[in-house]
Amino acid sequence: MLLVEKVDKVYPNGAEALENVSLRVNAGEIVAVVGGSGCGKSTLLRLIAGLDRPTHGRIRLDTETIEAPHPAVGLVFQEPRLLPWLTVAQNIGFGLSDRANQERDDLVREVLQRVGLVDCASNWPRELSGGQAQRVAIARALAPRPKVLLLDEPFSALDAFTRASLQEHVLDLWNAFRPTLLLVTHDVEEAAFLADRVLVMRPRPGRFVAEIDLGLARPRERYGPEVEATKRRILGALDRSLRLHPKGEELAPAAAI
Amino acid sequence: MVTMTAIETSHLAEEKSAVTTRSEAPSRRLSGRFLLGFVLPVLLALIWEAAVRFGFAQGRLMPPPSRIFATLYDLAITGELFRHIAVTTARVAAGFVVGVLAATLIGALAGASRLARDLVDPTLQGLRAVPSIAWVPLFILWFGIFEQSKIILIAVGCFFPVYLGMLGAILSVDRKVVEVGRIFRLSTFGLVFRILLPAILPTYVVSLRAGLGLGWMFVVAAEFMGASEGLGYLLVDGQQLGKPDQILAAILTFAVLGKLTDGLLAAASAPFLTWQDTFAPRN
Numbered sequence A: 001m002l003l004v005e006k007v008d009k010v011y012p013n014g015a016e017a018l019e020n021v022s023l024r025v026n027a028g029e030i031v032a033v034v035g036g037s038g039c040g041k042s043t044l045l046r047l048i049a050g051l052d053r054p055t056h057g058r059i060r061l062d063t064e065t066i067e068a069p070h071p072a073v074g075l076v077f078q079e080p081r082l083l084p085w086l087t088v089a090q091n092i093g094f095g096l097s098d099r100a101n102q103e104r105d106d107l108v109r110e111v112l113q114r115v116g117l118v119d120c121a122s123n124w125p126r127e128l129s130g131g132q133a134q135r136v137a138i139a140r141a142l143a144p145r146p147k148v149l150l151l152d153e154p155f156s157a158l159d160a161f162t163r164a165s166l167q168e169h170v171l172d173l174w175n176a177f178r179p180t181l182l183l184v185t186h187d188v189e190e191a192a193f194l195a196d197r198v199l200v201m202r203p204r205p206g207r208f209v210a211e212i213d214l215g216l217a218r219p220r221e222r223y224g225p226e227v228e229a230t231k232r233r234i235l236g237a238l239d240r241s242l243r244l245h246p247k248g249e250e251l252a253p254a255a256a257i
Numbered sequence B: 001m002v003t004m005t006a007i008e009t010s011h012l013a014e015e016k017s018a019v020t021t022r023s024e025a026p027s028r029r030l031s032g033r034f035l036l037g038f039v040l041p042v043l044l045a046l047i048w049e050a051a052v053r054f055g056f057a058q059g060r061l062m063p064p065p066s067r068i069f070a071t072l073y074d075l076a077i078t079g080e081l082f083r084h085i086a087v088t089t090a091r092v093a094a095g096f097v098v099g100v101l102a103a104t105l106i107g108a109l110a111g112a113s114r115l116a117r118d119l120v121d122p123t124l125q126g127l128r129a130v131p132s133i134a135w136v137p138l139f140i141l142w143f144g145i146f147e148q149s150k151i152i153l154i155a156v157g158c159f160f161p162v163y164l165g166m167l168g169a170i171l172s173v174d175r176k177v178v179e180v181g182r183i184f185r186l187s188t189f190g191l192v193f194r195i196l197l198p199a200i201l202p203t204y205v206v207s208l209r210a211g212l213g214l215g216w217m218f219v220v221a222a223e224f225m226g227a228s229e230g231l232g233y234l235l236v237d238g239q240q241l242g243k244p245d246q247i248l249a250a251i252l253t254f255a256v257l258g259k260l261t262d263g264l265l266a267a268a269s270a271p272f273l274t275w276q277d278t279f280a281p282r283n
Helices: A041-049 A088-096 A101-114 A130-142 A160-177 A188-194 A225-243 B002-015 B018-053 B065-077 B080-112 B114-128 B132-143 B147-171 B175-183 B188-224 B231-240 B244-272
Strands: A002-010 A016-025 A030-034 A056-061 A073-076 A148-152 A180-185 A197-202 A207-213
Touching: A002 A041, A016 A041, A016 A056, A016 A207, A030 A041, A030 A188, A041 A073, A041 A148, A041 A180, A073 A130, A088 A101, A088 A130, A101 A130, A101 A160, A130 A148, A130 A160, A160 A188, A180 A188, A188 A225, A197 A225, A207 A225, B018 B065, B065 B080, B065 B244, B080 B114, B080 B147, B080 B188, B080 B231, B080 B244, B114 B147, B132 B147, B132 B188, B147 B188, B175 B188, B188 B231, B188 B244, B231 B244
Parallel strands: A030 A180, A030 A197, A073 A148, A148 A180
Antiparallel strands: A002 A016, A002 A056, A197 A207
8 A cells, every 4th residue: 555644845946846745545556646737746756756755744655664766666757768778678677687687587578578569679769659668668667566656647748549559558557467556647538547546636835636536447438428427527626626726816806907 | 602692591581570681782882982982082192193293293292192102112111110100009099098097087076976076177177278289398397208298198188078078978967867777776886887877878989089089189299299209200200301201101191090090999889889869870
């Protein structure tokens, strides 16, 4: 279980990125965090990944407190961030350098098969399409079999077709390995299609303002009525959150405009 | 011929990818491009030769290619040429190694630590603004007129491009790539060897080549300050004894050596850089 407990994050320049954020994600659950850009979604993931430290509060994975990157937590960035001097297979095996060669090769081969890129194993990253590169990035994060996989708007730079196929792909991988998935996105459809639970975030400072339990079975029909209805629920929650005035704004005299 | 085809077909069948078929045509094109590079110098040499032959130029101060090659040949059969080449190449090599080692170390230090950078970079940038030939009189006073002063001068020449390249490369390593290393919990050692070194390698190689080029430039200056051997000595000797063919022979040798060593350096680094996503078409 992943626990975020009353976390504040204030950047050195004084910007309040997160305020009193708490979150609980059960093992094997898929949770999507939605919100506009700059609402602190990525900050939250960086804290959970151990790349940054919270100013207050703490983050726990089962019994451990996360203060630095943890072997059981994988992160897929918004861009693939493949190392251009390593082949696809070497990139995927990058986080496995502590394993024996044989074990590493096996893990890499298995995950390569899962993402359907066996033929590209010895290619350079520059030879991949955007979708393939992001698949390699997901495979790299999954290869060490993390308990928690964090996805930071992983498909936002891809076209709609590629995005849809990669979402299916992530579900396949989740079915195979059952990691806890925490997905940050600004794509409401993505959240409705993938998640068990959706959390809506508001910026300045970043905080959760709504939680929606989707209660939908899988597999889901992307354009079916249930997903459509869920999208409207999420959009409604986002809309309400926009009307919720942040602290102090009520005092602004609207008539003066 | 039959065996050739057999080998080729079996090879193709083995690979059964487009790779082999793709690489055949470009290699022919590459040798064509290689030959293209000779067109201009050969043409100029022929015109020059003809001009002297047919009396349009007298060729005393501008000896025709045939005379230059004759001089080169004479120097070569006596073994003198190779002695000069060996001496000069050894000086460049020694200066290059010293300069590159110092530049790499100090550059890496300045790149890794802000304190070190604030401490040494302003001074080095100031020294860089001094034309390096200006050190010659001082080096002679300090280190004498023999090998030591020459090698130090060449080392100074090689130092700056490599230092700048190293420092710039380290400072421009993408934070995003470093974060990938952090996510996978690399140690400092791992971060340096698996992320930083490969990331800076392309820029570093370019700076090495620039440094080597300056090394060849500075060896001439170094040998001008008094040498009894070396290609620079051939130049001075040619000037003092009025032998322009010897000067041009030495210049020609410099051109060949410079191009050759640069090519060697580039070829030695090429296997490590095949991953680069560059503008230039590759084969």
